[in-house]
Structures are given as structure tokens and as C-alpha cells.
Amino acid sequence: MKQYDAIVVGSGPNGFAAAITLQQQGISTLLIEGADSVGGGMRTKELTIPGFKHDVCSAIHPMALASPFFATLPLEQFGLQFTYAPYQAAHPLDNGETAFLHKDIYETAADLGRDGTTYLKLIQPIVNRWKTLALDTMGPLRFPKDPVFLAKFGLNALQPATWIAKRFKTEKAKALWGGMAAHGIQPLSNLTTSAIGIVLSGVGHKYGWPIPVGGSQSIANALATYFRSLGGEIQTDFWLTDTADLPDHKILILDLTPQQILKIKGLDLQESYKKQLKRYRQGMGVFKIDWALSELVPFKDKRCQQAATVHLGNTFEEIARNEKLSHEGKLVDKPFVLFTQQTAFDKTRAPEGKHTGWAYCHVPNGSTVDRTDVIENQLERFAPGFKDTIIARSTINTRQLEEYNPNYIGGDINGGVMDILQLYTRPTWSFTPYRTSNKKVYISSSATPPGGGVHGMCGFHAAKTALQDHFNINVNL
Incomplete structure (x- = not known):
């Protein structure tokens, strides 16, 4: 199997943000997705009858242009249009x-x-x-x-x-x-x-409040095309249950919320850290x-x-x-x-x-x-x-x-309640919540700051942290 510097699990906006940030720095990155198409909360399907395209999750995107990370990407050159x-x-x-x-x-x-x-x-x-x-x-x-x-x-x-x-x-x-x-x-x-x-x-x-032409899937498709243009690779239909099933890699970034992380075998997380994840509130x-x-x-x-x-x-x-x-x-x-x-x-x-x-x-x-x-x-x-x-x-x-989308625990589309106790201390009480107790494993989902929304900032900060920790690379917006 091919070796990678990094593997990112989950192709929502934060998964893509992490993968793109890494690949931009020349870090060979594989993005894996459990479903048959990329997008996470940015998918568009014919849910009712043929010819009617419906956004499965996110629809209107107030934070898409307001995101400091998305503002750096040339997505319009890769097919994305807003109305x-x-x-x-x-x-x-x-x-x-x-x-x-x-x-x-x-x-x-x-x-x-x-x-x-x-x-x-x-x-x-x-x-x-x-x-x-x-x-x-x-x-x-x-x-x-x-x-x-x-x-x-x-x-x-x-x-x-x-x-x-x-x-x-x-x-x-x-x-x-x-x-x-x-x-x-x-x-x-x-x-x-x-x-x-x-x-x-x-x-x-x-x-x-922009509306992506063709549906929210258009955002995912543009991110995927841009990521591949940088040399990144994507594999769909890959539900991760055990890290032993992954190709060799140096770091692993999970666009997953705490309950999903706790189900994965082989992450080698400390019991004290897992207890903190179990206390995370939806x-x-x-x-x-x-x-x-x-x-x-x-x-x-x-x-x-x-x-x-x-x-x-x-x-x-x-x-x-x-x-x-x-x-x-x-x-x-x-x-x-x-x-x-x-x-x-x-x-x-x-x-x-x-x-x-x-x-x-x-x-x-x-x-x-x-x-x-x-x-x-x-x-x-x-x-x-x-x-x-x-x-x-x-x-x-x-x-x-x-x-x-298994990240939506009990239908919670925000990845955990964003009250005063979990606004920034999500999913654990840490100044760098993207790190886990395993120095090679990071979290990039909406269960980290700044929380839910299609903005990619959770993924950017997770990748930024990993780049500093393992490759001595500092990136800023």
C-alpha cells in the first residue's frame, strides 16, 4: 500500500480544510470518506422525485465567504459559483x-x-x-x-x-x-x-448569505477538484473502524465527533482522555x-x-x-x-x-x-x-x-452544544483542543473551535497544529 504523510478521515468542510492545508505545504495527504461521495454536510441529492435537487444538510452559507480560510482558496476557478x-x-x-x-x-x-x-x-x-x-x-x-x-x-x-x-x-x-x-x-x-x-x-x-449554484454539493466538488489539483488523493466508500486498515502514515486527522472517535480501534488514546470525550455534551x-x-x-x-x-x-x-x-x-x-x-x-x-x-x-x-x-x-x-x-x-x-452522517449524534448538526462550557473548550479543556493524547492523532471536526458551520476553520487549525508539531511548518491566514 502507498505511504502518506497524513490521512484525513471525513470529507466535510473541515476535513477538506485540513487536507488542503496539509497538501498546500507539500505534505502528501489521503482524504478518506465513508460514503460513496464527498461532502459530509455539503451534499445535494434528488431526495423527492427526479429533477428536483435538494440540499441534504446545509443550504444557505452565511459563513462561506466570511471564513478566513475559504477566502484564501480559488474555488471559483474550480467551478464554484454563488447567487x-x-x-x-x-x-x-x-x-x-x-x-x-x-x-x-x-x-x-x-x-x-x-x-x-x-x-x-x-x-x-x-x-x-x-x-x-x-x-x-x-x-x-x-x-x-x-x-x-x-x-x-x-x-x-x-x-x-x-x-x-x-x-x-x-x-x-x-x-x-x-x-x-x-x-x-x-x-x-x-x-x-x-x-x-x-x-x-x-x-x-x-x-x-450566499447560495451555491447547483446545490451545496458544488462547494464539496470545488474543494475536491482543488485538493486533487494540489496532488491530494481521495478515497470514498471507506468507513474507518480500525486504524490497522489504513495505509502507512505519519499523522491522522479525524473530522469526527467524540462518539465516533471512541468507536475506532487502534487510536491508542489514554483512558483519561477518553473519559473527557465521553463527557462531551450534545x-x-x-x-x-x-x-x-x-x-x-x-x-x-x-x-x-x-x-x-x-x-x-x-x-x-x-x-x-x-x-x-x-x-x-x-x-x-x-x-x-x-x-x-x-x-x-x-x-x-x-x-x-x-x-x-x-x-x-x-x-x-x-x-x-x-x-x-x-x-x-x-x-x-x-x-x-x-x-x-x-x-x-x-x-x-x-x-x-x-x-x-454519524457525526450528527442524535440529530445534532452542530457537533455538540455550543454553550458557555463548550464554546471554546470543545471537545476537551485544552488550549490546543485539536491535539489528542496520541501525538500522531488530531481532531478537526465541528467538535473543536469554532464549532459548527461551513467555514473550514476547525480543519485549518487542526492541520496548522499538526504542521507545527511534526513538520516544523508554520502557516497563517
């Missing part, structure tokens, strides 16, 4: 109002009326200083490049989203804020839940639906048809209450639903005149209860007649999601 919606996000309310995340921060502020100044004060610094902030926050705990600005950001980001919501006076502004913060998949009363809301809003204004799961639709969703506010993502949860109070109940293991009748409509902006994904819909809601980790009705009721609530547009649907519960 954009007129509105990055929409949030309709029962009272007839709709809040919008415009690309232009001042349009958003104007739309929020008397809360516009509060919004600008909260989000404008992120737009102005994102590149520095990204380097200081999207990685392990280190002395920051701009400690003063990071401290100012932290004063807001570390707060529960419920605290920030009190700064706004209108239901419209509070709702927009709640929808952004709820992407964190945890109770909005938790510390640090403001961080995700601030970041998603800020990068939306700076870069937009977050809520998701129940997801994909639809083939006869037409665009008939939202009451037609402007919602021009939004990349539509947040369906009504008021901040309703979202916060239902997220808390879901976290506590309860099923709710009106869950917070994230809905996307890619074919409104990318005509390559459905037959002419037809459309796709993509949505999920948060559920208790491991729940297998069918949430089809409650999700579709939420669509119908803000888009009467939606159910009449359904041609076909495909559903996936938490167990099926984990079977599809």
Missing part, C-alpha cells in the same frame, strides 16, 4: 409585519424604525471589523490581535440573547434578533447565545423536510419569496419559549422553523416553473417523532395555501440523520 437573494432573511409575524435582513445594514436599520439606532450600534462594528474579529474568534483561545475590540464584542456576545432582546422596543426588531440567535440551537436564555445572532447579522451585511437535534413544489410558497407577504432564508416562529417570546421547551426534551406545536427556497434564485435545481423547499425545526436530541405536520402548519400559518403546492416530500428524523 444571492434580494433579502438575506425574512421574519414574518402574525400581526402582519415582516422584518428583513437586507444586505445593506442601513436599509435594515431604516426598516426597523425606532430600533434602527440600537441595531446599528450592535451590528455595525462587526461589519467594519469582521476580518480582524474572525481571526480572533474563529479558532482556539489565543491572545487576540485586537484585544480591545474583542473585549467590546465579548461584552455583547457573551450575553444571553434574552438580554439583548430587551434593548429593542418593537416586536419586529425583537423577532428578527430572535430568529438570528436561534441558529445557535440552544435556549436563548443561555450565556453566549448572542454571539451567533450578532455574527450572522454582521456577515450578512458584509458578504450576504445539543438538540433537528427534524428536516424537503419538498418538491408546484410553485413558489404563497407567503402572505410576497416579499418573503425574495428571501434566502425565512424564519418562522413569530415573536421573540414565542421562539424563546419553544426553544427552551425543546431543549428540555418536550415537543412543541409551533416550533421555530428555518425555511429556504433555493430555486427562487437558482433555476438549475428544479424543472422549469417548479420549485423546492427546505426546512427543519429543532427537536429533543434523539427524538424520532414525526414533525411533518407541525412544520407544514408553520408554513401554512404564514403562507396560506402552502400545502396545496406540495408535489412530494422527503423527511428525515434525528436517527436517520445520524445514520446518514
